[in-house]
Structures are given as C-alpha cells and as structure tokens.
Amino acid sequence: MDARTHDTNRADAIVVGAGLAGLVAASELLDAGRRVIIVEQEPEASFGGQAWWSFGGLFLVDSPEQRRLGVRDSLDLARQDWFGSAGFDRDEDAWPRRWAEAYLEFAAGEKRHWLRGKGVKFFPVVGWAERGGDRATSHGNSVPRFHITWGTGPGVLEPFVRRVREGVAEGRARLAFRHRVDRLEVEGGTVVGVSGATLAPDSAARGEPSNRNVTDDFEFRADAVLVASGGIGGNHDLVREQWPIRLGTPPDHLLSGVPAHVDGRMLGIARDAGGRLINGDRMWHYVEGIKNHSPVWASHGIRILPGPSSLWLDARGHRLPTPLFPGFDTLATLEHLVATGHDHSWFVLNQRILEKEFALSGSEQNPDLTGRDLKLLASSRLGKGAPGPVEAFKERGADFLVANTLPELLAKMRQRSPDLLDVDRVRHEVEARDRELENPFGKDAQLAAIRQARRYRGDRLIRVAPLGPLTDPKAGPLIAVQLHILTRKSLGGLETDLRGRVLGDAGEPVPGLYAAGEASGFGGGGMHGYRSLEGTFLGGCLFSGRTAGRAIAAALS
Ligand SMILES: Cc1cc2nc3c(=O)[nH]c(=O)nc-3n(C[C@H](O)[C@H](O)[C@H](O)COP(=O)(O)OP(=O)(O)OC[C@H]3O[C@@H](n4cnc5c(N)ncnc54)[C@H](O)[C@@H]3O)c2cc1C
Numbered sequence: 001m002d003a004r005t006h007d008t009n010r011a012d013a014i015v016v017g018a019g020l021a022g023l024v025a026a027s028e029l030l031d032a033g034r035r036v037i038i039v040e041q042e043p044e045a046s047f048g049g050q051a052w053w054s055f056g057g058l059f060l061v062d063s064p065e066q067r068r069l070g071v072r073d074s075l076d077l078a079r080q081d082w083f084g085s086a087g088f089d090r091d092e093d094a095w096p097r098r099w100a101e102a103y104l105e106f107a108a109g110e111k112r113h114w115l116r117g118k119g120v121k122f123f124p125v126v127g128w129a130e131r132g133g134d135r136a137t138s139h140g141n142s143v144p145r146f147h148i149t150w151g152t153g154p155g156v157l158e159p160f161v162r163r164v165r166e167g168v169a170e171g172r173a174r175l176a177f178r179h180r181v182d183r184l185e186v187e188g189g190t191v192v193g194v195s196g197a198t199l200a201p202d203s204a205a206r207g208e209p210s211n212r213n214v215t216d217d218f219e220f221r222a223d224a225v226l227v228a229s230g231g232i233g234g235n236h237d238l239v240r241e242q243w244p245i246r247l248g249t250p251p252d253h254l255l256s257g258v259p260a261h262v263d264g265r266m267l268g269i270a271r272d273a274g275g276r277l278i279n280g281d282r283m284w285h286y287v288e289g290i291k292n293h294s295p296v297w298a299s300h301g302i303r304i305l306p307g308p309s310s311l312w313l314d315a316r317g318h319r320l321p322t323p324l325f326p327g328f329d330t331l332a333t334l335e336h337l338v339a340t341g342h343d344h345s346w347f348v349l350n351q352r353i354l355e356k357e358f359a360l361s362g363s364e365q366n367p368d369l370t371g372r373d374l375k376l377l378a379s380s381r382l383g384k385g386a387p388g389p390v391e392a393f394k395e396r397g398a399d400f401l402v403a404n405t406l407p408e409l410l411a412k413m414r415q416r417s418p419d420l421l422d423v424d425r426v427r428h429e430v431e432a433r434d435r436e437l438e439n440p441f442g443k444d445a446q447l448a449a450i451r452q453a454r455r456y457r458g459d460r461l462i463r464v465a466p467l468g469p470l471t472d473p474k475a476g477p478l479i480a481v482q483l484h485i486l487t488r489k490s491l492g493g494l495e496t497d498l499r500g501r502v503l504g505d506a507g508e509p510v511p512g513l514y515a516a517g518e519a520s521g522f523g524g525g526g527m528h529g530y531r532s533l534e535g536t537f538l539g540g541c542l543f544s545g546r547t548a549g550r551a552i553a554a555a556l557s
Contacts, residue, residue, distance in 0.1 A: 008174055011035040013552050014194055014222040016181050016266060018042075019049025020157060020538060021517020021545035022228035026173060027163035028549025034556060035172045037220050038164065039194060041180040042261050045206045048157045049230060050258055050518075051538060053207060055305070055361045056149030056156050056369070057127065058115075059535035061108035063147060065126050069457050071143045075108040078145070085130070085139040086529025092278040095495055095503070099524030099544075102498060103536075106543050115542075118159035121150040123369060125458045129305070129534035130330065133323025133449060139531055140329065144458055146535045152363040152370040156538055178202070179218055181266060184225060184273035184513065191273055191512035193221035207296040209260040224512055224552045227275075227502070228545065231490030231518035232264030233257060233285075234297075239487050244281035247335050251343035255289040255301025257488040267519060270494055274510040275502040279492025279526035287333045287345065288326070289486025293396040301486040302365060302393075307357025307464050308450050310349040310481075311433055315342035315417070317425035322445040326357075331531050334485065342420065345483045346413070348430060352475035354394065355386040356465040365389045381462055399482040406430060406471055409478045416482065434469040489537055490518055495525035499555075500548025514552055516544040523547075 013029050015022040018040035026036045040047075060066070061078040082104055088097050112122075126147055132140015149155040167173030182196035198218050202210040232238040236254050243250040271277050289301035306326035313319055314337060324333045326347065337345055349357075363370045366389070368377040380387040386394065394400050401416065403409035410423040436444045440451075450467055453459045468475055494502050494515040501509035502520075521527060522540025 009218070009220050011037045011174065011220070011222045012556055013224045013226060014039060014220050015226045015228055016194060017049065017228035017230060017517070017519070018047055018175065019228060019230055019517060019541070020051035020160065021519070021541040022226065023048070023157065023160035023164055024542055024545030025226050025228060025516055025549035025552070026167070027160045028546055029553055030163060030167040030172060032550070032553030034553055036167065037174045037176055037222065039176045039179045039181055039220065041199065042177065043202050043204060043210055044175070044177045045204060046259070046261065048154070048161060050262060051153045051157050051541065053259070053362055053364070054153035054156070054538060055363065055366065056152035056538065057129070057146045057535040058149060058156070059107050059145050059533055059539050060112050060147045061104070061145060063112055063126070065122055065124055065147060066144065068124065069126060069144070071126065071456070073143050073145065075104060077142055078108060079104055080137065081140060081142055081533060084137045085531040085533055087531065088529045092495070092525065093529065095497060095524035096279070096521065096526040096529060098498055099527035100529070103523060103527055103540065103543050107539060111539065111542070120155060120159065123148040123150055125462055127463065128453070128456065128459060129327065130532070131308070131328045133325065133328045139332070141533050144456060145533065148369060150369065151372050152366055153538070154363055154370060176220070181269065184269060185219065185221070186273050189274070189511060191225050191510060193219060194225055195219040205296070207259045209297060223556055224514060226500070226514040226516060226548055226552065227266055227270050227494060227519050228515070228517045229266035229519045230262045231493070232262065232267070233487040233489060234260045234262035235264045236487065238264045239283065242280045242283070248338040251338060251485050253343050253484060254299070255291065255484050255486040256297060256299045257286065257289065257301050257303060257486040259297045264490070267493065270502065270513070270515065273513060274504045275513060275515070276495045276505050277493065277525070278495045279521055282491035282526055282528070282530055284330065284489040284491055284528070284532055285334060286330060286486045286488055287337055287483060289484040290393060290397055290399045290481065291484070293393065293398070301484060303361040303486055303488070304481070304483070305359040305361050306347070307353070308446070308453055309353045309357055309465050310347035311429060311470065313346040313348060313426060313429060314340045315344050315420050316340070317422040317429070319429050320345070323449070325446045325449055337485070343485050347481040347483060348426065348470065349479050349481075350470050350472070350475045351477055351479065352468065353465045354390065354479055357463065358386065358390045360389055360393070394479065399484070401480040402477050404477050406478060409480055413480050430470055434471055437467060437469055489532075491521055491528045491530070491532070492526045493519050493521035496520045496523065498547070499551035500544060501551070514548045516548040517541040520544055
C-alpha cells in the first residue's frame with residue numbers, strides 16, 4: 001500500500017467547506033476512487049452548510065412536473081430568460097457566460113435524471129418565482145420553473161451526505177470539523193495544501209455561531225484543493241464594502257438570511273494564493289425579510305416567498321411602481337426601495353391572501369415538505385387557515401400588525417411609524433385598489449397580473465388567492481407586514497474555467513486550485529450575471545461541485 005494512505009493529513013484532494021458544493025465534489029471524488037479530506041470550520045452540527053436551511057427549490061427546464069401542469073418550456077426559452085436577467089456586460093463575464101450556457105444545458109438535460117437516480121424527488125406543483133413582468137427579453141421566468149425538493153434543503157443534501165459518510169466508513173474520506181483554513185500552501189506556484197487553526201470544541205446547535213478559540217494549528221496536503229467556502233452574506237461589513245453604486249447607499253439596517261459562517265473570509269485567502277475574484281459587487285438580497293421570532297443566528301431574518309396579491313407600499317405609504325409586484329423582480333425592487341432613502345417597506349393584505357400566498361423560505365419553516373409528511377401537507381396547504389409557521393409569525397412576529405377594520409389597521413401602522421408613514425396615503429391606495437375590482441377588467445396592472453397568474457393551474461391551486469377587495473370582512477382580518485432587507489447570496493466570486501479551475505490575473509489556471517458553489521459565483525465567478533431566476537443557487541452548487549469533482553478526479557488519473 002502507498003505510504004501516503006497511512007497519513008491522515010494527506011489525501012488526493014482537499015475540499016474546504018462541508019456545504020452542498022463541497023459535499024457534491026467530495027462524492028464525485030469518492031466515486032472516482034479518490035481520497036478526500038473535507039475541512040470545515042464549524043462543528044459537525046452544522047454539516048451541510050446553508051443548503052440544510054434552504055427551501056430546496058431547484059430550477060429545472062421542461063420537466064415532467066411542468067408538462068403535467070400544462071407548462072411548455074424549452075432550453076431556448078430558458079436561455080432567453082437567463083440572458084435577459086443576467087445582463088452580462090463586462091469583459092469578466094466571458095467565463096460566467098460559458099458557465100451559464102453549460103448550466104442551462106444541465107438544467108434542461110441531465111439534472112433531474114441525475115438527481116432522481118440519487119433518490120431526490122420533487123413536489124408536483126412547480127412554483128413561479130421572479131416573474132419579471134416586463135418584456136420578453138428582460139428579467140424573469142416566462143414560465144414556472146421552481147421545483148421544490150420533497151424534503152426541502154435536507155432532501156437535496158441527503159445523497160451527498162450519505163456518500164461522504166460511506167467514504168468515511170471506507171477509510172477514504174476524512175471529515176475535519178473545527179478546522180479553519182487560514183492559508184493555502186503554495187510551492188513553486190502550485191497549491192499543495194491548506195493550513196490553519198484548529199478551533200475549540202463547541203456545542204452550538206446547527207446554524208448557531210460557534211467560538212473562534214484556537215487550540216492548535218494544522219496542515220493538510222493534497223494534489224488539488226477545492227474552495228467551496230460559500231459567499232459573504234453573513235458578513236455585513238463585506239456586503240456594505242462591496243455594495244454596488246447602482247443600488248444606492250447600503251441600507252443602515254440589514255437582516256441576515258444566512259448563518260454567521262457565511263463570512264467570505266476564504267475568498268481573500270484564495271486571492272492571496274493567486275486566484276482572481278470577480279463580480280464582487282453583484283449580490284442577491286431580498287426585500288421581503290421579516291425578523292425571526294425564534295432567531296438561531298444574529299439578526300436572523302426569514303424571507304417571505306410572496307404570491308402576487310399583497311399591496312406593496314414604500315416606507316412613506318406610496319405604492320411601488322409597475323412591475324414591482326410581490327415575487328416579480330427582486331433586485332429592481334431593492335434598487336427602488338433603497339432609492340427612496342428608507343430600508344423598509346410594507347405589505348398590506350388580508351387573511352385570505354396570507355393563507356394562500358405566504359410561504360416562508362427555509363426548511364424549518366416548512367415542516368410538511370421537509371418531513372415529507374403528506375397528512376400535514378394536506379392539512380396545512382389545502383385545509384383551512386394558514387400553514388402553522390406562517391400563523392406563528394402572524395401571532396408572534398414583530399413585523400405583523402393585525403386588525404379587523406382598515407381604520408384600526410392604519411392606527412397600528414401609524415403607531416409603528418409615526419414620523420414617516422402617511423396613513424391617509426395608505427387608505428387612499430387600499431380604497432383605490434378595491435374600487436378597481438368593480439369590473440372583471442380595468443387599468444390596474446397588478447390586478448391584471450393576478451388574473452393572469454390564476455390561469456396557471458399551479459398558482460390557482462395553491463399559490464394565488466382569488467381576486468377580491470382587501471377590505472372584504474369575510475376575507476379578514478386585515479394584515480400589514482413591515483418588511484426589511486435581508487442579505488443572502490453572493491453572485492460573484494473566484495473566476496473559474498469550465499473545469500472549475502481557479503484562474504489567476506493573467507487568465508491562466510492556478511495549478512492545484514479549484515473552486516465551486518457560491519465561492520465561485522456558482523460557476524465561472526458569476527454565472528447569474530446581475531440577477532437570478534431562482535432555484536439556481538442549489539443547482540449551481542450541484543453543477544459546479546460535480547464539475548470540479550470530476551475534473552479533479554480526471555486530472556489526478
Ligand atoms: C434560508 C435559505 C433558503 C435558501 N433557499 C434556496 C432555494 O430554495 N433554492 C436555491 O437554489 N438556493 C437556496 N438558498 C441558497 C443556497 O442554499 C446556498 O447558496 C448554497 O447552499 C451555498 O452552498 P455552498 O456549498 O456554496 O456554501 P455553504 O453552504 O455556505 O458552505 C460553505 C462551508 O464552508 C465553510 N467554510 C468557510 N470558510 C472556511 C474556512 N476558512 N475554513 C473551513 N471551512 C470554511 C463554512 O463554515 C460552510 O460550512 C437558500 C439559502 C438559505 C440560507
């Protein structure tokens with residue numbers, strides 16, 4: 001036996017980060033007969049990284065689930081939507097464009113079959129995220145493509161966690177938790193390993209911040225190192241530093257949609273070893289954040305995945321312009337809101353809309369789908385009342401105001417925002433909107449969009465409430481939700497070629513260095529360009545992790 005196989009600090013490949021991208025790459029390496037060390041700064045409780053918390057929504061093109069619902073999709077339509085959303089316009093976009101093309105082929109081809117082969121299944125109703133609402137060639141999904149994994153985020157992770165655990169049992173994988181990489185070891189221009197600090201044991205539960213007390217140092221060596229360390233969304237200083245001018249001044253108040261370990265630190269470490277970081281100013285944050293009533297990490301926010309019916313008002317009470325309706329265009333809405341000079345906004349709705357249209361992003365907020373519990377699913381999504389976690393936010397969430405009449409609701413809103421909100425304006429907007437419903441046609445673009453959404457069977461079934469006056473007492477009570485900006489994804493990162501090799505400033509691969517997942521902008525250093533069609537982040541981790549894992553295995557043989 002090779003002497004190296006006895007050395008637990010040496011492997012064929014090192015993967016930095018035990019999130020989805022790292023675990024997919026490690027699984028591929030194990031399948032190829034290779035030895036892997038997975039280095040992870042957090043305790044084992046947080047195994048799986050962000051993906052565990054995720055809703056498990058995956059972008060698929062022309063799937064059987066879409067077809068069953070009467071949706072006609074194609075690679076050409078998806079490409080039109082992707083490039084219309086991405087808006088690639090820089091020299092640095094050369095590799096991101098190629099990654100976008102390759103990813104689209106994957107999403108329209110092998111992706112579903114590959115996942116099904118690993119036991120991953122999908123909820124039959126396909127969601128319609130980022131509807132765009134402008135021209136055919138601009139941002140948004142022309143058709144529903146958001147496929148929710150049966151088992152949500154943990155369901156996406158499951159086969160890869162299982163494969164890595166098997167690798168540990170086989171003696172070919174080592175999981176080094178509480179090991180924080182501080183340096184990439186470079187010899188003669190080639191990355192030959194990683195070194196850093198071992199951190200003190202910590203009993204933090206999943207997602208909770210863990211201590212950074214150093215107990216020792218370590219060094220691991222391998223023929224290839226893959227950086228799969230995630231993005232920057234948990235590091236608000238970095239988010240503010242890289243905040244793009246086009247989005248105005250960084251907001252004063254931000255909620256965190258990701259755990260603290262999404263700290264972006266490893267990106268600088270990879271840059272110091274010769275990797276090029278691109279598109280750091282492209283990021284994907286949400287505007288429908290609410291404060292978690294039971295926070296796991298600091299400033300923990302939950303994103304509402306809204307249906308299209310809530311009335312959306314800025315901090316002063318002015319209705320947002322067309323087509324900035326709930327769920328239509330995340331970044332245009334962010335840009336608009338930041339330009340108002342205030343970082344919060346309002347949804348005004350009623351109980352009927354809440355019950356049908358409020359979904360909360362996150363595995364823990366969807367116990368029916370996460371637990372694959374059909375009985376709970378039927379009672380919570382099709383039965384009376386809002387799903388339990390949504391109702392819990394209505395009851396306990398700091399951002400929810402509930403009232404039986406409009407004057408009562410307005411009084412509560414005024415109390416919440418006495419100096420800023422013009423409640424007469426809010427009353428005017430609500431009454432004007434309701435007046436437009438006298439006819440089955442009219443000039444209000446949001447009402448037209450709701451009518452049109454209900455022509456899609458999936459929306460009619462579980463996602464879009466029938467049109468009716470907000471103030472209808474039978475649809476009550478009335479609800480106002482104060483919404484905050486929530487950090488989530490980094491769209492830029494380490495520039496990589498189509499094998500996942502990290503490129504240096506001269507455009508040449510840095511020998512021995514690879515990147516995948518959010519750390520590589522989900523491929524290429526930013527395959528989304530400026531905007532996402534949603535469900536493309538987990539998918540980007542699957543594809544870039546698989547690609548890099550296979551490329552490393554091929555390079556080693
Ligand atoms: C609540 C929520 C809902 C989401 N829903 C969806 C969805 O429905 N669809 C979708 O497509 N996407 C979704 N996402 C996004 C998606 O989950 C993430 O983009 C993706 O999981 C990122 O995976 P990753 O492997 O690149 O990074 P991560 O999951 O962040 O993993 C990186 C790991 O690297 C470790 N690490 C970092 N630096 C070091 C270091 N120096 N040394 C050692 N270890 C280090 C970190 O501790 C971490 O465990 C959601 C995210 C969240 C939080």
